[in-house]
Amino acid sequence: MKKELELVLPPEVAYDEALLQNAILKHLGAQPDAVSYIHKLKRSIDARGKNVLLRVRADVYFNSPPSDILQAKFVYPNVEKAPSVIIVGAGPAGLFAALRCIELGMKPVILERGKDVRTRRRDLAAINKEHVVNPDSNYCFGEGGAGTYSDGKLYTRSKKRGDVYRVLQILVQHGATPDILFDAHPHIGTNKLPVLIANIRESILQAGGEIHFDSRVTDFIIEQNTIKGVVTQNGNLFEGESVILATGHSARDIYELLAAKNIFIEAKPFAMGVRVEHQQSLIDSIQYHCDKRGPYLPASSYALVHQTTYDKKQRGIFSFCMCPGGFIVPSATTPGEVVVNGMSPSRRDSQFANSGIVVAIETEDMDVKTYGALAGLRMQQALEQKACAIAGGTQKAPGQLLQDFTRSKLSNRLLDTSYQPGLTSVDMKELFPASMAHRLREGFTYFGSKMKGYLSNEAQIIGVESRTSAPVRIPRDRETLEHVEIKNLFPCGEGAGYAGGIVSAAMDGERCAEKIAAKANRRQE
Template sequence: MTKILRYRLKPEIALDEASFAAFVHAKLGDTAQWKLLKRSIDARSKRVSVEVEIGLSEKGENPRPFLYEKPTNHVANKPEVVIIGAGPAGLFAALRCIELGAKPIVLERGKDVQERRRDLAAINKEHKVNPDSNYCFGEGGAGTYSDGKLYTRSKKRGDVTRILEILVAHGSDENILVDTHPHIGTNKLPKVIADMRETILSRGGKIHFNTRVEDFVIQNQEIKGVKIQDGSIVEGIGVILATGHSARDIFRLLQKSGIKIESKPFALGLRVEHPQTIIDQIQYHCDSRGEFLPAAAYSLATQTQFEGKQRGVFSFCMCPGGFIVPAATADGEIVVNGMSPSKRDSKFANSGIVVAVENEDLQAYEEEGDFKALAFQAEVEQNACLAAGGTQTAPAQRLVDFVKGRISTNLPDCSYQPGLASVNMKEFLPESIYLRLVDGFKSFGRKSKGYYTNEAQVLGVESRTSSPVHVPRNRETLEHVEVKRLFPCGEGAGYAGGIMSAAIDGEKCAEKLIEAYLDIRC
């Protein structure tokens, strides 16, 4: 039986491997079988500490057994499941299919993680956006080159530890099993994704890159397969739709094919970037975080009023020690996102600051029907691009200048590689978004002394927070409400909000499909 020991330690002890091992040795001696189970930084008081949990076994058992094992069965000749998209939902669905005895056929419009790098470089250096291979599309999905954060509030949805163990089994650092806010890093996640691909292929699954779905094959309200761009048909016992939140052509194709979709609320705003030292000083209550504390993160939220409607303004995808990246999926639009390398050692901290957009806020777009949220999103992105000159140069403003509605005469250094244009963003942001952001930044400045400063700047726009379209499914079977054998999945269908929740949803959809159509109980 494992005994749990809890300690509150100084950072220089808890976060230094040698010092922590010496501490445990002094407490438990040479013969104790122990393992670090949990580690979290507590910065609520002026003296920052680290809370740790240690599992101690007195009978020789592993205090934290590793339960996941890569599948060993081979599925080359098993029934086939079509999976559209090789993001976390699609890849984890594929792995689960193999475990359960089905052959996944993964169709990915973009390139593999290695080839994808060239298209990302072209966006940054040449302002050229490949609509099939960019920061959103390609192997691993949007999360691969935008941070690899694994924190989730979706623990009731499924087995979070299992997902983390799968990532560790494919090359991720074991610290993700320990840290309260686990993080892989955009420099390491591609190798993990490539190893997952190898597992899928070695066990008989298939992954087709540069393969765009252009039609659905439906008979009697049942999906039989999909048509890809070379005209061929890919069939299976079912289809898992795991395309991500930016696959606008797939949303259009769903409607064209008579597959029910709905407009969905999302959030839209800007990305703010501070010098990391400012965020460290705010969060750690000191002039310097020192050698052992990591780059500090933050989470902020407030409620705002506009025309009698209350809406939330909140931080989104905060990236300490990170970079801002261009996340557009087509020319003529500006979209920004954030990422951090594994060491989080950039001199900048960035976060999306976004405003909740509800369907009732989109009355001017009612003629767009199920695409009213998408139309609003696209219009803001296109207007931002025009305001900054029509390339991937991003519109930007110093933070105080933004709040006061004045153009910045100059801009500070920034991590965004394609470059910045000094623009008064009040000119292209919808009034409801702009005024709520102004109130939000003022509120955050009151909550966190030093946050509201002209040393920080805002870039536009942070708009791909979640899918603006919802693909409805049965709550129990996870099957589309009208089309049999179609399983809407992950962020693109409106059922996840990050790597972890998408991975969990991918596994669940694979299980439900196989239960229903192979009669295998999961």
């Protein structure tokens, strides 16, 4: 027998396992020995009232629960002798594609341009301390992809594209806390993700898969509109039954290669803007309606959106990848660029809160006539190079106090920041096209009216936040997921334009693996 319930509890009860269990038993009027299993379904914060509460939904079983709700144990058989699938990129899409290939009896061969997750740290330190950008090993490239050293947020709106719970279960099996299975906004944290990624690597290797680091793909071997394999920068040829292209949204050389080989790609909408940085205590006081956040509540976040008008064109401006208790990090992939992103450790205990505030860029905003499918990429590239030049030519980022920006006033000082390479005070309207600067000013003014205290010179903006999503789409068939022109080429994840975060990319990787297996089975029939 099963009973579903929802309780509204104070934080100190909802976040304490023993107290939560007692509250559930008290609500049911049941003794501990009468309940065999409590399956927590969802835990979410309700901050609408004066006192912040938690809503906890659970299934309570009085007999043995069904086996499918217990913690799954994924088994990966040995595929060392199985047909190979080449996977370009070891981000979430590539790693989950590899795990699914193994489950389906195929051998994944992963080619990653960057380094393993541990060695990669040295290159991140070089960016922060020495302003040196390694084009193959940075915050975007390397084992685990951009997600490893970002925030580790695990929520997605793409629930129709795959099994979100399955992805979360795999992450738990490889070291994530079980809380991600029921938290409304699950989060792992950048300090814990590297260990988890290394554990996934071991699962792949122990099953007979291969992972090759420092292996940037520089060419595709295509015969009669069918991809046969790929070549890496050191001249090695890798052949396989299919190729999954899971390179992430920043692999510009892959887009250039596709264009050079006349493989069909197209410009797609994306978004660009800035990171805004506040004191976390201010965001807590706004969101939790209190002077100081209590010890049981997590650092608070926010989500903001507004429609702006410029030159009779409407464009959205919205918060992106909000990082409570987090840090702003340098995410350039080429020297001569400045790009910023946000990340949070698992405890979200930094004094700073930051969020991307970005403006939607539609294809009509791009110079498609001149640059074709690469128009958005060129626009993105130009803004990043200008940000680098205007801030001094290093990894220092341009910055401005928030209220000064809305008033078009140069800031004579900047605040302490979590961005380690440092800031240069500039007039940010000189950085952005007039339309973007106008929309950002209008958006921040509107957000300030919605969150009292948000718009002030106790906050600052830092630029540029430009890698929100891929500016290029690699088109694929909706049913087979193969490229629309090249057989056995499976564009996948964020870099192909079909995902927007860790979970959605992981699900897309699994779907590509499943389509490859289905195609192989049809050939054998």
